[in-house]
Amino acid sequence: MPFNFLGTMRQCQWKAFRDWTLNERRSVGARIRVIKADLTRIGYITVFYERRNETVITETGAEQEVSNVTEVRRAFKVSEGSSLEKLVQAYIAAGGNPMAISLWLQPDEIEFTTDDDPVESDKDNHNEQVTNVGFVSTPFDQPSGGAFAPGSTTGYGPGGPPVRPNNRRDVYKQVGRYFDQGDASGKVAVRLDHARRWVKQELTELTIMEGRIMKLMDLREQLTQERDILLVQSIGGSVPDLSLPPNEDRFPRNLHLTRIVTEMDRTFYELNSDGEPDFNTVNLGTADKPSGISFYDTLLPNVPGTDPFC
Numbered sequence: 001m002p003f004n005f006l007g008t009m010r011q012c013q014w015k016a017f018r019d020w021t022l023n024e025r026r027s028v029g030a031r032i033r034v035i036k037a038d039l040t041r042i043g044y045i046t047v048f049y050e051r052r053n054e055t056v057i058t059e060t061g062a063e064q065e066v067s068n069v070t071e072v073r074r075a076f077k078v079s080e081g082s083s084l085e086k087l088v089q090a091y092i093a094a095g096g097n098p099m100a101i102s103l104w105l106q107p108d109e110i111e112f113t114t115d116d117d118p119v120e121s122d123k124d125n126h127n128e129q130v131t132n133v134g135f136v137s138t139p140f141d142q143p144s145g146g147a148f149a150p151g152s153t154t155g156y157g158p159g160g161p162p163v164r165p166n167n168r169r170d171v172y173k174q175v176g177r178y179f180d181q182g183d184a185s186g187k188v189a190v191r192l193d194h195a196r197r198w199v200k201q202e203l204t205e206l207t208i209m210e211g212r213i214m215k216l217m218d219l220r221e222q223l224t225q226e227r228d229i230l231l232v233q234s235i236g237g238s239v240p241d242l243s244l245p246p247n248e249d250r251f252p253r254n255l256h257l258t259r260i261v262t263e264m265d266r267t268f269y270e271l272n273s274d275g276e277p278d279f280n281t282v283n284l285g286t287a288d289k290p291s292g293i294s295f296y297d298t299l300l301p302n303v304p305g306t307d308p309f310c
Contacts, residue, residue, distance in 0.1 A: 003016070003020070009299065011282050011293075021257065022257075028235060028241055029239070038219075040082075041082065041083055042084060043081075043083060044079045045076070045084055045104050045213075046076075047075070048077070049072060049143060050069075050070045050073075051067055051070070052068055052070055053067055069141060071143045071169065076098055087209060088213065091209045096209065096210065101210055103143060104217065105144075105146040105147065233252075233255060268282060270292075282301045
């Protein structure tokens with residue numbers, strides 16, 4: 001595996017990785033164009049959910065009516081001409097129900113119901129209390145805000161109750177108690193198993209198509225994160241095709257490639273009169289004045305007798 005080191009390395013290893021990584025930035029423009037083309041080819045699945053007004057209890061104990069998104073699907077849309085559209089069409093033609101595959105939650109896809117971004121709006125109430133279905137001024141557009149999580153385990157004896165997801169599809173929530181599902185469903189399961197055996201091949205084909213649809217959606221999410229987060233955090237602002245947003249809380253500067261290279265260079269090498277690293281002089285430090293790699297047991301010079309090119 002190339003450059004298979006993290007905290008332990010020789011000077012020559014760092015120099016090789018440094019030069020290769022910085023050189024890779026030349027291909028970022030083409031890489032972003034390929035990602036955009038792949039995202040267009042893959043397409044996108046959007047699910048529209050039913051909204052209902054619910055009365056919730058705020059932190060102060062008062063009742064408040066809010067608009068809540070349920071898990072009831074009302075519409076299903078796929079990008080026209082995309083790979084996902086073709087797969088979903090084939091899935092439906094084979095008798096599959098695309099609504100039953102997944103909720104297709106996208107927590108990073110937020111649509112504001114106001115004209116302004118709440119962060120920029122002078123009407124935004126920064127002290128607004130959050131309810132169990134979100135904020136009143138900016139209600140969720142997806143069930144549970146697009147993210148499901150394990151429920152609380154408090155108040156149910158030692159260790160609490162079994163951890164359950166917070167979505168309403170959970171069978172134990174629908175029944176109202178925890179039980180041994182295997183024992184309870186045994187008689188029904190035997191009969192349903194025989195009912196399924198004669199269409200085992202057809203079910204397998206549906207399962208394969210369903211898996212391909214989910215993998216494409218997962219790939220789309222990975223490509224989107226690579227374009228909007230990974231590349232921006234690592235090299236944003238240091239290449240012409242990608243700017244670095246000003247928000248240092250979201251994209252910390254100390255994790256940017258240029259900052260990492262600068263700090264590692266100053267650790268490994270002595271600085272010349274211009275304040276730039278001298279790649280021919282390793283910063284070993286001295287017993288009286290330790291500096292550079294002498295502070296790190298796992299950062300090593302080129303040990304005599306070792307090959308500096310491997």
